[in-house]
Every structure is written in C-alpha cells, then in structure tokens.
Amino acid sequence: DAGVIQSPRHEVTEMGQEVTLRCKPISGHNSLFWYRQTMMRGLELLIYFNNNVPIDDSGMPEDRFSAKMPNASFSTLKIQPSEPRDSAVYFCASSGLRDLSATNEKLFFGSGTQLSVL
Amino acid sequence: RKEVEQDPGPFNVPEGATVAFNCTYSNSASQSFFWYRQDCRKEPKLLMSVYSSGNEDGRFTAQLNRASQYISLLIRDSKLSDSATYLCVVNGAGGFKTIFGAGTRLFVKA
Numbered sequence: 173d174a175g176v177i178q179s180p181r182h183e184v185t186e187m188g189q190e191v192t193l194r195c196k197p198i199s200g201h202n203s204l205f206w207y208r209q210t211m212m213r214g215l216e217l218l219i220y221f222n223n224n225v226p227i228d229d230s231g232m233p234e235d236r237f238s239a240k241m242p243n244a245s246f247s248t249l250k251i252q253p254s255e256p257r258d259s260a261v262y263f264c265a266s267s268g269l270r271d272l273s274a275t276n277e278k279l280f281f282g283s284g285t286q287l288s289v290l
Numbered sequence: 291r292k293e294v295e296q297d298p299g300p301f302n303v304p305e306g307a308t309v310a311f312n313c314t315y316s317n318s319a320s321q322s323f324f325w326y327r328q329d330c331r332k333e334p335k336l337l338m339s340v341y342s343s344g345n346e347d348g349r350f351t352a353q354l355n356r357a358s359q360y361i362s363l364l365i366r367d368s369k370l371s372d373s374a375t376y377l378c379v380v381n382g383a384g385g386f387k388t389i390f391g392a393g394t395r396l397f398v399k400a
Binding site: 205207215279 | 324332333334335336339377387388389390391392393
C-alpha cells in the first residue's frame with residue numbers, strides 16, 4: 173500500500189516567492205494534518221481537515237499561509253510570500269478517523285518537504 | 291506552559307541499559323496518548339499507544355498517570371538501533387488536535 177505521499181521532497185526558493193507543498197493521504201483516510209518541524213519549535217500542528225473540511229487552523233502562523241483540500245486524495249499548503257523564517261520541514265499526515273467522536277487512530281506521516289527560503 | 295513537555299536529553303546510555311523517559315501534559319481533558327519515534331531526517335512513526343492500565347510491547351513499557359497528567363516510556367535492554375528521538379503525543383477531546391512534545395533524544399552506545 174502506498175503511504176502518505178508528499179512533494180516536492182526538497183524546495184529551495186528565494187524570499188518573496190510563492191511556495192506550494194502537496195500531499196496525497198492514504199486512500200480511505202478521512203483526516204489530514206499539516207505539521208511544521210524546526211529545531212527550535214519541534215513539531216507544530218498547522219491545520220487539520222476532516223472529510224476535506226478544515227476543522228482547526230489556529231496553528232497557521234499568519235495570513236501568508238493557506239491550506240486547501242479540494243478532494244479526499246489531495247491537499248496543498250501554500251506560502252505566499254515566503255520568508256527565510258519559514259524554512260523548516262513540513263510534514264503531512266493522515267489518519268482513519270471516522271467522525272469527530274471517534275477514538276483517535278494513529279497518524280501516518282509522509283516523508284516531509286524540506287523547505288529552504290533564502 | 292507548553293501543552294506537552296518532555297526532557298530534551300540527550301540521554302547517552304550503553305547497550306543493555308534500561309532508560310526511562312517522562313512527559314507531562316497540561317490539558318486534563320486529553321483523551322489519548324502515544325509515543326512516536328523519529329529517526330534523523332525521517333518522519334515520525336508510531337511506537338506504541340499508552341493505555342490507563344499500562345501496556346508493554348517487548349522491551350518497551352508505557353505508563354499513564356491521569357491524576358498527575360504524566361506519561362512514561364521505559365526501554366529495557368537498549369539496542370544500538372533504539373537511538374532516535376522519542377516524541378510524546380497527546381490528543382484532545384474528539385482525538386483531532388494531536389499535539390507533539392519536542393522529543394527526547396536517545397543515543398545508545400556500544
């Protein structure tokens with residue numbers, strides 16, 4: 173079975189450019205999470221979706237960040253304009269939660285996108 | 291105060307040693323708890339869930355103390371391959387808001 177697929181694996185861009193990170197969750201999973209990881213702040217939850225609907229985006233740093241999930245098999249995280257402090261590893265994860273009252277199941281992570289903003 | 295707090299370490303132990311990691315969480319309404327393992331430059335992967343009654347998986351034992359809002363992980367007979375960062379994970383009501391601790395680094399030496 174294919175796991176969570178993220179692209180690109182590495183992204184190097186200049187400050188001010190738009191960056192789009194992509195994620196394909198595991199087929200059948202209905203919850204999707206975007207995390208950011210840095211040495212200083214560890215793993216931070218940015219936003220999560222259930223059945224393609226954003227449930228909580230309180231972790232999104234600022235308006236430069238936006239995320240979409242147009243269908244059950246695809247999500248994007250966009251940064252526009254990018255800044256050097258956005259440099260981090262961005263992970264997408266999915267789980268098979270069925271509804272808001274269900275007991276949580278484990279998260280499956282993609283390999284991450286290493287973003288460097290120069 | 292952080293929602294999930296861990297001792298960052300690093301813990302440096304010889305092969306065969308027993309090592310324990312602790313984690314505290316601030317939200318008393320938290321409902322489920324996990325330990326994840328993350329190798330260098332890799333994604334986190336589930337190590338084990340943590341149940342109120344405590345649970346064991348081979349050399350690994352996890353404990354939960356709801357009264358003290360405290361989770362622990364015990365590794366017996368450490369192997370070189372156990373070297374990694376161990377992340378404490380807590381979920382809120384409904385299980386959606388999954389919060390990770392900053393992780394505890396473990397180095398097992400020959």
